[in-house]
Amino acid sequence: MGLDFSVVPGFLDSILIGALWTIAITLSSAAISFFGGIFFAVISLYGHWVIRLPFRAFAFLFMGTPLLLQLFLIYFGLIQIGIDLPAFVAGIIGLGLHFAVYNSDIIKAGILAVDKGQHEGARTIGLSKGQTLRKIIVPQAVRNVVPPIGNNMIALLKDSALVSVIGVTELTLSAQLAISQTYRAFEFYVAVAVCYYIINLCLEYSLHLIERRIQISR
Amino acid sequence: MSSEKPFIDVRHAAKSFGALEVLKDINLQVHKGQIVAIIGPSGSGKSTLLRAINELDPLSGGEIWLEDMQINKKLPPRQYEKHINKVRQDIGMVFQHFNLFPHLTVRHNITLGPTMLKGMSKGEADKLAEEQLAHVGLSERIDYYPSQLSGGQKQRVAIARALAMKPKVMLFDEATSALDPELVEEVNLVMKRLAEEHMTMIIVTHEMAFAESVCDRVLFMDEGVVVEEGPPEVIFKNPVNERTQNFLRKHLNG
Ligand SMILES: Nc1ncnc2c1ncn2[C@@H]1O[C@H](COP(=O)(O)OP(=O)(O)OP(=O)(O)O)[C@@H](O)[C@H]1O
Ligand SMILES: [Mg+2]
Numbered sequence: 001m002g003l004d005f006s007v008v009p010g011f012l013d014s015i016l017i018g019a020l021w022t023i024a025i026t027l028s029s030a031a032i033s034f035f036g037g038i039f040f041a042v043i044s045l046y047g048h049w050v051i052r053l054p055f056r057a058f059a060f061l062f063m064g065t066p067l068l069l070q071l072f073l074i075y076f077g078l079i080q081i082g083i084d085l086p087a088f089v090a091g092i093i094g095l096g097l098h099f100a101v102y103n104s105d106i107i108k109a110g111i112l113a114v115d116k117g118q119h120e121g122a123r124t125i126g127l128s129k130g131q132t133l134r135k136i137i138v139p140q141a142v143r144n145v146v147p148p149i150g151n152n153m154i155a156l157l158k159d160s161a162l163v164s165v166i167g168v169t170e171l172t173l174s175a176q177l178a179i180s181q182t183y184r185a186f187e188f189y190v191a192v193a194v195c196y197y198i199i200n201l202c203l204e205y206s207l208h209l210i211e212r213r214i215q216i217s218r
Numbered sequence: 219m220s221s222e223k224p225f226i227d228v229r230h231a232a233k234s235f236g237a238l239e240v241l242k243d244i245n246l247q248v249h250k251g252q253i254v255a256i257i258g259p260s261g262s263g264k265s266t267l268l269r270a271i272n273e274l275d276p277l278s279g280g281e282i283w284l285e286d287m288q289i290n291k292k293l294p295p296r297q298y299e300k301h302i303n304k305v306r307q308d309i310g311m312v313f314q315h316f317n318l319f320p321h322l323t324v325r326h327n328i329t330l331g332p333t334m335l336k337g338m339s340k341g342e343a344d345k346l347a348e349e350q351l352a353h354v355g356l357s358e359r360i361d362y363y364p365s366q367l368s369g370g371q372k373q374r375v376a377i378a379r380a381l382a383m384k385p386k387v388m389l390f391d392e393a394t395s396a397l398d399p400e401l402v403e404e405v406n407l408v409m410k411r412l413a414e415e416h417m418t419m420i421i422v423t424h425e426m427a428f429a430e431s432v433c434d435r436v437l438f439m440d441e442g443v444v445v446e447e448g449p450p451e452v453i454f455k456n457p458v459n460e461r462t463q464n465f466l467r468k469h470l471n472g
Contacts, residue, residue, distance in 0.1 A: 120274055121317030121376075125331040125383060126307035128299060135330065139321050216363050217321045 004184065008191045011178040015188075018174030019195045025092055025170055026157045026199075032096025033156065034149070037103025038138060045108055046133070062101040068162055070094050075166040091163035099156050106148045110141035143214045150207040157203060158196070171195055225250045225285060225418050226271065226387055232279035233266055233442075240266045241277070242442040248387070251416040255429035255450070258439035259465060264422040267439070268389050271420070272309045273302050284308060284386065307335055310380030310388040314396050316372040318364040324351065324375050325360045328382045335383070343382075350378035354408050370401030374408055381412075388412065390421040394428075426469050430454050438462045 008015075043055050062070065075090035085093070114137050122132040142149075164173035175192040179185050224247035233241035240263045248254050256264045269275040271282055273290060282289040289305050291298070319327050328350055329343035338346070351357050354374035364372055373393055380388060390409065394402040406428050412419065413432045423429050429436060429450065436453040438446045438461075446459040454470075457463050 115317075117313060117315055117317040118319065120313065121319065124272055124274065124306055124309070124311040125379070126303045126305075126335050127331070128303050131334060135334070136319055140319075143321060214321075216365060218365065 003186060005187050005191075007178075007182050007184050008187055011174075011182075011188070014169075014174045014178065015171070015191060015195065018169060018171040018192070019199065021088075021168060021170040021174075022157070022160055022196075023199060025088070025095065025160045025163060025168065026153075026203075029092040029095035029099065029160070030153050030156055032092060033099035033103050033152070036096060036100030037107050037149070038142070040100055040104035041107035041111060041141075042133065042138070044104065045111060046129075059101045059104070062098050067094065067098050067159060068165065070098055071162060071166055087163070087167045090166060091160075091168050095156060095160060095163065098159075099152055102152055103149055106145045106152070107138075107141055110145040111137055113144060114140050140218075143218050146207070146211050146214065150204075150211075153207070154200060154203060157200060161196075222249060223285070224248060224283075225252070226420070227283040228267075228271070228280070229283070230280040231267065231270060231277050231282065233263070233270060233275065234278050240442050241270070244280070244439075244442075244444055246437065246444070248418060248420060250418055252435065253413050253417075253419045253421065253433045254435045254437060255433040256420065256422045256437045256439060257424070257426065257429060257465070257469075258437075258445075262439045263442045264439055265391050268311075268391050268420060268422055271387075271389060272306050272311055274311075303335075307331070307383050308386045310383060310385035312373070312376050312380055312388065312390045312393045314392040316364075316369075316376045316396075318372055318376055318379070320364050323361050323363055324356070324367075327364070327375060328379045331379070331383050346382055347378075350382045351375075353381070353411075354378045355404075368401060369397045370404045373397065373405045377405075377408055377412075387418045387420065390419065390423070392422055392424060395424060424469070426454065426466070438465065440465070 040055065040059065043051055047055065071091065071094040074094045075085065075087060078085060118136055118140065119132060122136045127135065160170060161172040164170055164176065167173070169177070171192045175188040178188045182188070226246070226248040228244055228246040231241050231244040232239070244267060246254070256267065258264055266275055270277050271289065277290055284305065287305070291301060293301055319330070322330065325344065325347050328347040329340070332338040332343045332346055333340060347360065348357065351360055354377055356371060356374055356378070359367060359371060359375070364375070367375065393409070394405050397405065402425070409421070410432055421429065421433065433450055435447065436450050437444050438453060438457070438459070440461050446453060446457060446462045453462065454466065457466060
């Protein structure tokens, strides 16, 4: 059985819809991972130990176990305690929290790298500790760590394929479905690989634009 | 004048960093509209004293008063935080390294405090920023980022930012030491202008000529004590203390 890419156009609709889902999942979980990362970083640096210690355990869980397992746990496990999430929601929560934990380490380092004079400059105006963090320290920390956070976002895009196993019809699953009807694995895997690659390029380009824009304000 | 209550009153200030005693029984009264210069060798505690006044480095002993309010009051943490944020709004501070916020434009560096702390509307704060920038001669730079300014311009923006809070006192910690020599004058001019407007100021400086020309009183500090203090004509021309004489000999000729 030779290769025959002519089967692909017939499934273009479902592949494109899959691509849209992949983009939607990536963007939503990227947002969760970014704001969650900031939140976790601030907690682990400045939080009371009553919050900090449980968070540490939670972070350890997310870093030390497979993402796939975390997705299973959120989607299939939580039902047993009465939390029945749609697959898409379970997927972005799993991906989002997983990467939030990774981002938080980066942002934490970014916060610690902000010059001590920035705290002093802000406090001498009369800003409170919270206002100083929110308006002065965190925005600068985030600017400093755009490249590594960007790398995590690209990893997130690729790992979003994992949510296919809980039944979200994103790119990878849409390929699987097409293959199950046509038995043309190579053609469809290559087709979605190209899609991932294009989305990836767009993501990288956006990150590049963001980096350029903030250059002046660092 | 002497019958009036001092504006800033530092009483028996002491400060240690671990075993190192950096300030030893310092007393300093600054009256409204007065300009006090603090000079002395490196490590003598000048910055520490200045930073103690707005509690960046709280004292280990002694009291600091701003008019009728004790700045370094002992309070429970939450009340202290509120108290000190209020106090700091009344005390402007200018640092050697400017400490401008690099992620904000000049405009937002200046409007941040007034909008967040004084409930000023955006429009009012913008107007204030324009006024303050005109005052330091930088109107045309209002939408620049700090990274696009020279050192002298940065320092003038830092002064404008502090002034926008309408402080009662301004503290300057070697405001021109980090600047290229040709940029020092523009910052000195701004400070002189403030002096003419009778801003109460405490100025730590290594520039003796500048100190002599603007201040009403000079403190010479060494090893955490005020060795000698008096009007500039006396301190710079006829210092009594031998340590003061040695220090000035080095600095006036150097
Ligand atoms: N946070 C700190 N921890 C420990 N020691 C400190 C701290 N800040 C200052 N010191 C020490 O206190 C002494 C006085 O420092 P300070 O910065 O007040 O000196 P200064 O008179 O401002 O000197 P310079 O002219 O170099 O600025 C120095 O010996 C310094 O090493
Ligand atoms: Mg100093």
